[in-house]
Amino acid sequence: MGNKKILIAEDEMVLRFLLTETLEEEGFDIDEAEDGRLAIDSLRYGEYDLVILDYMMPEATGIEVCRWLRAEGGINAQKPVILLTAKAEEKDREEARQAGVSIFVSKPFSPAELTEIVHDLTGEGAP
Structure with missing residues (x-):
């Protein structure tokens, strides 16, 4: 079995690069x-x-x-989803829950914090 594969969708290039670097160092394969x-x-x-x-x-x-993703019913429909957001209002969290988001991570966050959540959700213990 190969590395776990993660899709990172983020329009801020610097943050996307940081997340990709951090998670690749942890042994994940990343698509952006x-x-x-x-x-x-x-x-x-x-x-x-x-x-x-x-x-x-x-x-x-x-x-x-x-x-x-949840409605489409494809191969990824049941996979865990982390939502990164600077909008931390309760109504946003509620909308995210209804859409099927697994975990809500507020910006700013530390790469270490996100890495820990990723390991928890993928069932991969930290190396």
Whole structure:
């Protein structure tokens, strides 16, 4: 069995790069998408163990992508989804829960904090 595969959809290039670097060092294979439409394309054609979505992205928000993912019923429909967001209001959390988001991570967060959550959700113990 190969490395666990993660899709990171984040429109901020610097943060996407940081997340990719951090998780690759942990032994994960990473695919990147810089907007919601590209995230949906990746989820339609690739198989992932975990999906990390930014809330505010061009083309489709993280919540819209998650809602599509859960409804579409494809190979990734049941996979865990982490939503990254600077919007931490209760109504946003409720909308995210209804869309099928597994875990809500508020920005700013530390890479170590996110790495721990990723290990928990993928069932991969930290090396």
